[in-house]
Amino acid sequence: MRIIKAALLGLGTVGAGVYEVIRHHQEQLQELVGAEVQVVAVLIQDENKEREVANDVLVTNDIKEILAIPGLEVIFESIVGAEPANRHVDEAIERGCHIITANKEMFAKHGDVLLEKARENDVQIGFEATVAAGVPVIRTIQQQLQLNKIERVQALLNGTSNFILTEMRQKQLPFAEVLKTAQSLGFAEADPTNDVEGIDAFYKIMILSQLIYGEQPEWATVDLKGIASVPEDEIYHSEGRYKHMAELKKVGNHVQASVQPVVIDDQHPLYSVEGVDNAVVLETSLAGTIMIQGPGAGSKPTASAMLEDFIHIFQTNKAAVLN
Amino acid sequence: MRIIKAALLGLGTVGAGVYEVIRHHQEQLQELVGAEVQVVAVLIQDENKEREVANDVLVTNDIKEILAIPGLEVIFESIVGAEPANRHVDEAIERGCHIITANKEMFAKHGDVLLEKARENDVQIGFEATVAAGVPVIRTIQQQLQLNKIERVQALLNGTSNFILTEMRQKQLPFAEVLKTAQSLGFAEADPTNDVEGIDAFYKIMILSQLIYGEQPEWATVDLKGIASVPEDEIYHSEGRYKHMAELKKVGNHVQASVQPVVIDDQHPLYSVEGVDNAVVLETSLAGTIMIQGPGAGSKPTASAMLEDFIHIFQTNKAAVLN
Numbered sequence: 001m002r003i004i005k006a007a008l009l010g011l012g013t014v015g016a017g018v019y020e021v022i023r024h025h026q027e028q029l030q031e032l033v034g035a036e037v038q039v040v041a042v043l044i045q046d047e048n049k050e051r052e053v054a055n056d057v058l059v060t061n062d063i064k065e066i067l068a069i070p071g072l073e074v075i076f077e078s079i080v081g082a083e084p085a086n087r088h089v090d091e092a093i094e095r096g097c098h099i100i101t102a103n104k105e106m107f108a109k110h111g112d113v114l115l116e117k118a119r120e121n122d123v124q125i126g127f128e129a130t131v132a133a134g135v136p137v138i139r140t141i142q143q144q145l146q147l148n149k150i151e152r153v154q155a156l157l158n159g160t161s162n163f164i165l166t167e168m169r170q171k172q173l174p175f176a177e178v179l180k181t182a183q184s185l186g187f188a189e190a191d192p193t194n195d196v197e198g199i200d201a202f203y204k205i206m207i208l209s210q211l212i213y214g215e216q217p218e219w220a221t222v223d224l225k226g227i228a229s230v231p232e233d234e235i236y237h238s239e240g241r242y243k244h245m246a247e248l249k250k251v252g253n254h255v256q257a258s259v260q261p262v263v264i265d266d267q268h269p270l271y272s273v274e275g276v277d278n279a280v281v282l283e284t285s286l287a288g289t290i291m292i293q294g295p296g297a298g299s300k301p302t303a304s305a306m307l308e309d310f311i312h313i314f315q316t317n318k319a320a321v322l323n
Numbered sequence: 324m325r326i327i328k329a330a331l332l333g334l335g336t337v338g339a340g341v342y343e344v345i346r347h348h349q350e351q352l353q354e355l356v357g358a359e360v361q362v363v364a365v366l367i368q369d370e371n372k373e374r375e376v377a378n379d380v381l382v383t384n385d386i387k388e389i390l391a392i393p394g395l396e397v398i399f400e401s402i403v404g405a406e407p408a409n410r411h412v413d414e415a416i417e418r419g420c421h422i423i424t425a426n427k428e429m430f431a432k433h434g435d436v437l438l439e440k441a442r443e444n445d446v447q448i449g450f451e452a453t454v455a456a457g458v459p460v461i462r463t464i465q466q467q468l469q470l471n472k473i474e475r476v477q478a479l480l481n482g483t484s485n486f487i488l489t490e491m492r493q494k495q496l497p498f499a500e501v502l503k504t505a506q507s508l509g510f511a512e513a514d515p516t517n518d519v520e521g522i523d524a525f526y527k528i529m530i531l532s533q534l535i536y537g538e539q540p541e542w543a544t545v546d547l548k549g550i551a552s553v554p555e556d557e558i559y560h561s562e563g564r565y566k567h568m569a570e571l572k573k574v575g576n577h578v579q580a581s582v583q584p585v586v587i588d589d590q591h592p593l594y595s596v597e598g599v600d601n602a603v604v605l606e607t608s609l610a611g612t613i614m615i616q617g618p619g620a621g622s623k624p625t626a627s628a629m630l631e632d633f634i635h636i637f638q639t640n641k642a643a644v645l646n
Contacts, residue, residue, distance in 0.1 A: 029470070032469055128467075133610070134609060134613070135610070136463050136613070139466070144459040144462055144631055144635075146355055146634050147344075147351055147631055147634060266595075269616065271595065272589075272592075286344065286457060286623050286626065286630075287457025287458070287459075287617065287623075287627040288621070288623070289617060289618070290459070290615070290616065291616040292615050292616075293613065293614045293615075293616070294611055294613035295611035295612070300609050300610075301609065303609065304470070304609035305610070308470055308610075311469050312466065312467075
């Protein structure tokens with residue numbers, strides 16, 4: 001049987017999830033893509049940390065070693081931050097590897113250039129995992145809403161901030177206390193800035209903007225407000241519910257985007273999206289208003305998105321080879 | 324430019340919607356599939372009724388005339404009922420036509436045989452429109468949840484019965500009165516049996532069963548209860564909300580399905596799906612619990628599903644031709 005050689009860049013929560021899912025789904029993957037999937041290398045930062053990977057997997061902090069592996073076909077990238085992820089992905093594309101990424105900051109900043117480069121090099125980039133983890137948003141827009149115009153997007157793209165707003169309202173607790181709970185439950189990072197200030201959601205809505213409208217608004221023009229900006233009393237006593245909403249629409253020739261806490265009433269589809277769930281509401285020209293909801297983070301849901309991308313890429317490629 | 328010749332079987336709400344959407348999206352369709360889409364024929368029942376179609380379209384009640392058209396490539400089928408739709412589709416497949424259908428009764432009964440026949444004849448069948456109209460359920464399962472096992476489906480698949488239950492509860496009105504409102508608003512047929520008795524939802528959950536598990540339960544074993552079976556007082560005063568829920572899961576080697584009114588509490592994702600909306604909750608092995616919600620009926624949403632299927636089929640085929 002043909003073997004597909006894969007490398008993981010990053011072995012945090014997401015990378016480890018990808019490794020485990022591949023290991024436990026060998027048979028299904030073989031059926032779906034007609035090949036055995038072999039993780040041959042892992043890029044890590046700290047060579048001294050212990051890793052739960054098989055002995056024949058190259059574990060290194062040197063990207064050159066990985067990209068030199070003969071016959072390497074696909075990269076699963078789950079590093080945090082734009083660099084060095086972008087440089088690594090760029091090189092891997094030149095080297096002829098398909099890319100599957102979960103890195104929203106990197107892809108919001110460099111996705112357009114990387115996609116163009118991927119086209120030139122005849123490889124594909126899967127980025128379903130950059131937005132709402134395993135909730136199928138990206139490929140639904142790419143593949144299932146091609147004739148539909150998407151007139152507006154309203155979305156909850158950060159589970160941490162949605163969890164905090166939900167708990168604050170339901171239990172009438174202060175922001176600081178709920179944040180601690182979120183951290184102890186693993187729903188928030190030690191430094192929660194990216195989540196509660198809306199930066200994480202901002203990257204995701206920029207990725208959706210690029211996908212839907214082929215462009216992003218000037219980043220400086222995007223209204224970006226964190227959830228701590230709302231007086232706690234308003235969260236407790238508002239008639240509607242505060243949601244940290246990312247919004248995107250085209251007004252004339254300009255794409256407008258915002259990420260901010262807004263009050264919505266019980267007629268709004270996002271009203272009932274509570275806790276750590278993400279949801280994306282797409283107002284479409286023909287199919288009407290469609291909402292897709294589910295877990296927007298976590299090891300398995302994110303790995304799910306990446307492996308589903310992998311399957312799609314190699315099924316498309318197999319078809320090309322066979323024809 | 325290459326021309327794709329299409330025929331419509333049925334010119335009711337859905338067929339007329341398909342005709343209009345094709346007419347108004349020529350440019351986009353050309354961009355997406357690289358060909359001009361020409362509706363060359365329409366199958367109708369009553370030749371004496373006036374039709375708003377262009378003069379050069381063959382309007383006939385004789386399927387043979389349509390299937391004899393040289394170079395006919397695709398059929399949009401939106402007839403009501405299993406026959407004669409099934410016979411027509413079967414013949415069209417033999418003739419080498421791709422099929423795009425919105426006919427749930429026909430597809431629930433004959434989908435497996437038709438799909439097999441389509442494979443043998445190297446054509447494709449799009450059936451996104453048979454379940455929840457333009458809400459992308461079918462292809463999400465087919466293409467985006469291939470590695471995921473779907474462990475359970477819970478769904479509201481009939482807008483009429485959901486509308487009636489919602490109105491009865493909110494306005495404390497009797498079934499008969501709300502049914503009349505639904506009929507006057509165009510949400511219910513003159514004969515509402517299929518909707519309120521759960522037969523329409525039953526066909527749809529059978530289509531999902533075939534898609535997800537490759538089989539259907541014995542139809543006689545499926546619990547099927549209509550919404551009129553619930554005492555009105557219970558709908559008014561229940562602590563949760565009554566929803567006409569279609570459910571599907573595999574227990575051991577057997578697929579179990581039901582369509583019945585059940586009470587759900589506000590923790591259930593379907594709790595907030597009100598009015599004529601449809602929604603499908605998929606419990607998956609990796610991505611978690613995903614819900615897809617939106618308008619499950621109507622001329623434009625159903626036409627949307629059919630045209631998106633069309634685009635997918637001809638993009639896949641174009642790739643095959645080019646390679």
